[in-house]
Amino acid sequence: MIKLLKYFKDDIIECGTDEAGRGCIAGPVTAAAVILPKTFKNDVLRDSKKLTHTNRTALRKILEKEALSYGITHIFMETIDEINILNSSILAMHKSIEKLSPQPEHIIVDGNRFKPFKNIPYECIIKGDDKYLSIAAASILAKTYRDEYMEKIHEEFPMYNWKKNKGYPTKEHREAIRKYGITKYHRKSFRLLPEQLEMKF
Structure with a gap:
């Protein structure tokens, strides 16, 4: 296992x-x-997609x-529809950084797209959530908080089975x-x- x-x-x-939640068709991007x-x-912490639900839950408490x-x-659906998913993802990251105290002097971002935040230097890192602990930590918190939100709204509209698919475009979700x-x-x-899904989005 890579450290x-x-x-x-x-x-x-x-x-x-x-x-x-960037690739979802329902719910916020978080x-x-x-x-x-x-x-x-922490030797377990890595990209949230490579961990079990149990591991993610335990890591969230530790973090x-x-x-x-x-x-x-x-960032909710209305904003995503208004400014698009890429801008919404970056806006969500900016607002999350804004909540930090102390404010960072350097930012590392998962992926290859970002916009400057308050003149703080940043570095985009492809697959950064499986290379750097702080990005992996952010991936765990983003995923667990978003999953929790999707499980909550599942109660309102159980026919879409969001507690399972979390808003991703599964066959079952699209049929619903x-x-x-x-x-x-x-x-x-x-x-x-x-x-409508013949083209990838």
């Missing part, structure tokens, strides 16, 4: 940021930003207790849209039905 790196720059306050203490160690600071932000139509939680700017 994740602590920092991109270790002599300043650095945060990692990541989002969850981002987190995390500053870990210099002493933080909430041990992180120097963390911020989490949901065909049968019941869309809800206030669906992203209207996305291709929602099978015949």
